[in-house]
Amino acid sequence: MTVRPNPLPKNAADYYAADNYYTGEQEGPSAWGGEGAAELGLSGHVDGDAFNAVLDGRLPGGVVIADGGDGTRNRGFDLTFNAPKSVSLVALIGGDARVVAAHARAVSATMAWAEARFGQARSGKAGKTLQPARMVYALFQHDLSRMLDPHLHTHAAVVNAALRADGSWVALNNGPLWKQSTLIGAAYHAELRLELSKLGYQTEINGKHGQFDILGIPRDVIEAFSARREEILRKAAELGMTSPRAMAQIATRSRDAKQAGDAQVARALWAQKAVVHGPAIHGVTQAAYDMVRPRSAMAAVRDWGATLVARVTRGFGPSPEPLLRGLDDVRRGGDLASAYAVAAGVRHLGERAASFDHRDVLAASLSMAEKGATVRGIEARTDALRQAGVLIAGPRGGVHANRLTTRDMLATEKTILAAVRAGVGTANSPMAACKADAALTHVAEARGVTLADEQRQAGLAMLAGTDRIQLIQGDAGSGKSFLFETVGRAGAEGGVGLLVLVPQNKLMEEMAGLGLKMRSLASVLQAHGRSDGRARMSETLSTLMAGKIVVLEEASMVSSRQLAGLIDVVRAGGAAKLVLVGDVRQIASPSAGRPFALLQKAGMPTVRLAENRRQQTDTLREAASLAREGRIGDTVALLGGRVCESADPAAAAVAQYLGLPTGERDRTALLTSGHVLREAVLGAVRDGLMAEGLLGPDAVTLRVWDNLNLTREELRQSRYWAEGMRLDIYRHQAGLVPGSYTVGATERGTGTVRLERDGHTRHFDPRSLHHAGQGAALAVPGEIEVREGDRLIFTGEDNTRGMTNGTAVTLDRIEGGTLHLSGRDRDHVIPPNDPMRERLGHGAVLNMHRAQGITVDRAITVMDSHDRLLNSQSLYYVLQTRAREDMTLHTDDRAGLVAAIESHRGDVPHALDLAPELSPSGGERFDPATGELAPAEVAAERAESRDARLLDAMSAALQTIGKEEVTAAPVWLVPEPVAMVQVEPIAPSRKELEIEITRDFDMDM
Incomplete structure (x- = not known):
């Protein structure tokens, strides 16, 4: 779906009539829409004169909307709903008029939902107050692309007029509609997918935002009727452009005006292509008719429900009984699909952010949805989970009122905060303060420098402080590396070791000359952590950490889950203390949570390095x-x-x-x-x-692998898998042993993929990957050209040979295909059959x-x-x-x-920002059912009367199911348990539900 960024033309009615040629001499179908249009008495076919008058602000009944302050008028804008190509083919080549009607119903339903959610007008002083408003729009249905291909689409011409609750007509605040165009397009595709299922068509999501196609239409048939798409791709290739934004610009700028008589020419072209491709299309159309003709609607629903359950329960573990009741009821069947959609959407969002906007939940859920879920159903399900306290919303009327978080993230943040708070003043100092001060002075003098007061204070906090977890806020350029080196040498004088952990291997190279013992955070957590977040006790871990000061560098780049796991690993390893060093203003972790910033916001004792020395x-x-x-x-x-x-x-x-x-x-x-x-x-x-x-003049082409960086929930969706990819497994799971697997073909309909390894083949269902697991990644193959003189980096590691991820090297020479690399500390030789050739990139x-x-x-x-x-x-x-x-x-x-x-600040609100009842002050309690703040004693009474173990009774979204037992967070020195509330059983919604899908750009327009 696209939003046309240009104002509507002066003669909009004539433009849309001339732009369609739906039936040659006649105009295509049109209709008024919106509650505002109904209030004006506008309905049925769109009369050109009436439409142009409304666009000019002259409404029926004599109401006139004034022009803007500069005397100009923004007449409105165009939302274009584009059916997938396979849908256009069964409708226009296959001749299934039911599909054309289904498209029209989907557009109407989506626009009605969009009006209810995003129709707004301004009021009050300077128009600062936004309030709901009823809209006026006109729908024009067309069937041609500009290259005369079959392209079923509808223009929703949104008029710049809105009816406020006080009865006044004013200009429409169109910002929300523009900003949420992707979500609106997703809702349309979801509605259309549901409508098609009622007609007997099988569909499959095959792209971002839930984009789909009808099963059974071969790819070559779709391409044969996609001349406009080929034109855009050809132009993009000429310009060297690949991004969605570039494609959209090409699609807009390369449009040619349609010419009179195009409809007749188009149908002649369609007839020619149908000689070759028609049978495949008609076969799918006939199969759809056969699906619905002999069967009752209820029988079809039962089969659909059984299929849905069979598909989704494989991925969510044993049958969750509350979710499987009422499958004979179509409405409850739709609720089931929406429940699973919200489950997947929340998991996807929760892996990357501690909190998220409720509209993000809609978009993510629709992108993950099975057939039958709808945007209204997902809204209802999300609201039910919020009412039950499974999802937590920010306090009503507050700055975070539109945001949500999960109770798991709340628990993790509370555990981290409690561990740091409990460790304040409780640790035995690794060194006596006077001894540490003398050692710091000695090291500094030996290097010919004088420590600044803030550097000395930070060094003493690390060596002699009594906080078990010490925070050091080091602004950019404040000399953190110098501090580590100084403290490391001073500690060595006192017999105290220093272990530095870094979240990026590139930092290890930067700090390689400091003489410090270093490890990557990921390697430590992988070796000594567990999937449930707790540490593995071992002699190796004790040898690594016992009695040492463990320093986490760039702590701002570490997620809440990582820090919670590290806290437990440090405890199990017997470390003297953990020091978190970072800068809250710099880039945060790509995973959920900003615990370093959270701890400082909560007032935990922090030493600051502020002077810019870089x-x-x-x-x-x-x-x-x-x-x-x-x-x-x-x-x-x-x-x-x-x-x-x-x-x-x-x-x-x-x-x-x-x-x-x-x-x-x-x-x-x-x-x-x-x-x-x-x-x-x-x-x-x-x-x-x-x-x-x-x-050098001679080039060597290397095959390399680029990680797709998918969330766990995305990894469990077969549409992200493609033949030729590589699946890397780092720990035993879903019947797979650690190692790399070649991905073969995906079986459409079932979603299973073929995996090959060491000459053995197996069929694998991505949904069998546990939703809360770790240690799996998909990578796509690529090629890079390297020449003598190129600066390269390792993108993987072979620790036995000193090859570390992120380390920079230079390609000195190529001899017979063998690469000779030189690094800062050592040289490397990589022969043609060396697997590390696939783990090189340009640097x-x-x-x-x-x-x-x-x-x-x-x-x-x-x-x-x-x-x-x-x-x-x-x-x-x-x-x-x-x-x-x-x-x-x-x-x-x-x-x-x-x-x-x-x-764009670049940060995301903490989970605790949404829940005053878990705030550090502890003075306020938030009732998730009402959205209001309640007195602490009232909230405590409510909490005691509930049973927290029913946390996720109706939601596969947040329920821990499967063989792996997953704990919310590791516990280290947590004297106060996380306050939990019982979740009341959620009554299934009785609404029909929808699905959302969106296009980033349209190639047929």
Whole structure:
């Protein structure tokens, strides 16, 4: 589905009539819609004169909506609902008129839902108050693409008029409709999928946001009737564009006007293609008729319900009895599908964020939905879980009122907070304070430096402090690496060891010369943690940690689940204390939770390193300070000419880099905000270096693997699997032993995939992966070209040979296919059959997530103003603070970039932010059933009267099912249990339900 970004044309009625040619000489179907239209008496076929009058603000009954303050009128905008190509084919080539009617019903139902949820008008002083409003829109149904392919679609021309509750007609606040267009499109696809199932068609989700196709239509048939799509792909290939945004721009800019007579020409073309492809389409259409003709509607529902249960219960474990009751009832069958959809959606969101917007739950649930779930059903299910306390919403009327979290995340955050609080002042100091102070002074003097007061305070807190878990807030450039080295040497003088854990292997390389014992956090948790979050007791763990100060560097990049697991591992290993060092302003973990920030917000004792010791000029130091405060506009203004605007910022950055002398290039890092820009800059830089003769003339092509970085719930959906991928298993699960498996074909309909390993083949259902498990990943194959002189990095590891993930190397020479690499500490030889050849990547350009924690002399950076998800204050702060001497930022739109960054803090509210009853003060209690704050004694009485073990009685979403026993969080020094509340049994909703699906861009328009 697309939202047309242009105002409606002056002669909109004529435009839509001329743009359809639905039946040649006649106009295509049209209809008024919206409660506002009904109030005006507008219904049935859309009269052109009446439509244009309404667009001009002249409403029936003499009501006139005034023009804007500048005398102009925004007439409205266009929402376009596009049926999947397979649906267009069965309707228009297969001749199934029922499908055309199903499309119309789906559009009408979706627009009615969108009006109820997003129809708004402004009121009050300066229009600051938003209130629900009734809308006016006109629906125009068409059947041609601009390349004359079958393309069933409907234009919803939304009029810039809205009826407020007070009876006044005003302009529509269209912002929510524009912003939620993806969700609206998803709702349409869901409705359509449900309608098609009633007609006997089998469908299968095959893309993002629940996009689907009808089963049985071969791919070559779809492509034969997709000339417009091929045109867009061909143009994109010519321009070297691949992103959805680029595709959408090409689709819009390459449109040709339809010509009179196109309908007749189109049908002649369809008839020609149908000679070859018609039988396949008609076979699917006939099968659908056969499915419904001899059977009653209730029989079809029973079969659908049984199929659904068979599909979903394989993935959710043993039959959850409350969910399986009432399968003979169509409405309750729909509720079951919606319950599973919410289950999957919440798990998906909960893996990446501690809390999430309720609209994100709708979108994620619809993307994961089985046939039968609908947007209204998902809303009802989500509300039921909130009422029962399974999902927790922010206090009504508060800043987080529209956000949700899970009780599991609440428990995890409370456990972490309690562990830190309980450890305050309870640890035995690793060293006496006077001895530690003397050791720090001795080490500093030996190095010819004097410790600043804040450095000494931090060092003493690490060596002599009595907090079992010590927090150190180290601002960017404050000298954290120097502190670790100093404390490590001072501790060694007193017989106290230091173990530094890092969340990224790249940091190990950066700190390699400090003489510290280091490990990656992931390797420690994998070796000594368990799937339930608790630690494995072992001599190896004791040897690693016993009596040592364990330091977690870049703690801001660690998730709540990781920190909870580490706390238990540190306890089991007998460490003297755990020190968390990080910066709350920098990039957070991609997984759920920001525990380092949570602990500081809760007031846990924290030592701060604030002085900027990295940036060597006053301008860069002030810019770093402004960026830390989120004052991006002031930062950019201060940098002046260092921020460069151009139509192609990647090319401009490369030109600047190649213009540097060779010695300066070695001191200058190329950094980008994300992967797409990185690839553009990398390609251009290598082309330039080859032209200069700095890369060798002979190339070797390496097969490499890119991890898809899926959530666990996405991994359990077969649509993300494709032939040729690789499945990596790191721990025993779902009948699979650790190792790599080649992914074969996916069986459509059942969702099973073929896996091959060591000459053996098995069929595997991704839904058998436990939803709460870990240690599985999908990777896609790719190729990279390497030449002598290339800077590379290891993307995997072979510890027996000193090859560590993230370590930088240079390709010195290629001999007979053998790669000779040189690194900072050692050289490597990789012959043609070495598996580590698949674990190499280019290292000449880094994205900011990999660059966090590094320091360079100079930096040339690139950001795109349109990268909405990447342009955050935290990412910009990291970018601004990497270089010691100088930095340059290239972008396509200076003002647009500033606006995008300032509106995106880059953090997510904690689970505890949504639940005052679990806040550190403990003074307030939140009633999830009413959304109101209640006195503590009342809430306590309610909590005592409930049974927390019915937490997830009706929700497969949050129920722990299967062979693995999963605990919410490890417990270390937790004197107070997490307050829980009983969940009342949830009565199944009696509503019909829908499904949501969306298109990122449309190739047929």
